[in-house]
Amino acid sequence: xxxxxxxxxxxxxxxxxxxxxxxxxxxxxxxxxxxxxxxxxxxxxxxxxxxxxxxxxxxxxxxxxxxxxxxxxxxxxxxxxxxxxxxxxxxxxxxxxxxxxxxxxxxxxxxxxxxxxxxxxxxxxxxxxxxxxxxxxxxxxxxxxxxxxxxxxxxxxxxxxxxxxxxxxxxxx
Amino acid sequence: xxxxxxxxxxxxxxxxxxxxxxxxxxxxxxxxxxxxxxxxxxxxxxxxxxxxxxxxxxxxxxxxxxxxxxxxxxxxxxxxx
Numbered sequence: 514x515x516x517x518x519x520x521x522x523x524x525x526x527x528x529x530x531x532x533x534x535x536x537x538x539x540x541x542x543x544x545x546x547x548x549x550x551x552x553x554x555x556x557x558x559x560x561x562x563x564x565x566x567x568x569x570x571x572x573x574x575x576x577x578x579x580x581x582x583x584x585x586x587x588x589x590x591x592x593x594x595x596x597x598x599x600x601x602x603x604x605x606x607x608x609x610x611x612x613x614x615x616x617x618x619x620x621x622x623x624x625x626x627x628x629x630x631x632x633x634x635x636x637x638x639x640x641x642x643x644x645x646x647x648x649x650x651x652x653x654x655x656x657x658x659x660x661x662x663x664x665x666x667x668x669x670x671x672x673x674x675x676x677x678x679x680x681x682x683x684x685x686x
Numbered sequence: 687x688x689x690x691x692x693x694x695x696x697x698x699x700x701x702x703x704x705x706x707x708x709x710x711x712x713x714x715x716x717x718x719x720x721x722x723x724x725x726x727x728x729x730x731x732x733x734x735x736x737x738x739x740x741x742x743x744x745x746x747x748x749x750x751x752x753x754x755x756x757x758x759x760x761x762x763x764x765x766x767x
Contacts, residue, residue, distance in 0.1 A: 549713035550744035
């Protein structure tokens with residue numbers, strides 16, 4: 514489909530449908546990088562992606578359902594850090610295990626110089642990424658507009674599709 | 687062009703930062719320069735060489751030189767617009 518304005522910059526339109534610490538990264542990294550290249554960028558947050566728009570941003574991660582997640586320690590001697598701990602699934606379900614995994618992943622990212630989710634979201638806002646919350650799933654999950662950051666816009670399927678029809682790249686994450 | 691002949695108007699040190707921060711900081715920093723001025727960027731992210739080249743192609747800001755000095759990747763961009 515031809516772009517409505519042939520002189521418009523490239524456009525990336527994404528759907529962010531997951532809100533865990535690990536899955537929050539891909540849309541925010543791609544959005545901020547694309548916007549840094551002067552592209553127009555939209556992220557449509559729906560279902561479990563919606564919490565990424567909360568004023569109080571605190572994504573977590575759990576190894577349950579992520580069986581390929583390496584469980585490595587971000588501290589200690591080099592040999593210790595290389596050990597991939599095989600944690601039985603039943604232990605991963607123990608209350609509190611998710612918060613341990615979350616702090617380990619945050620520490621690992623920090624050690625490697627990876628920006629936090631908050632920093633990446635802030636970069637997206639500074640670079641004018643169009644952040645859109647799905648009104649229908651907001652209503653389903655009981656989110657209110659005042660729960661979300663002020664820079665957030667609101668829309669539904671038709672609005673996203675119209676935007677995405679003008680995009681060079683569309684991704685569902 | 688050899689790096690010795692390029693003089694930078696501004697230096698941006700992205701040491702220790704991972705993707706996509708060097709690209710984001712470069713994009714911010716180049717906007718602080720006048721058209722024609724040169725930005726030197728230092729990165730330690732080994733993904734930076736292909737990323738910075740792509741950023742240059744996409745934005746049109748000319749990549750004058752890129753090279754490696756031990757663990758550092760050095761880039762010179764000229765603001766083009």
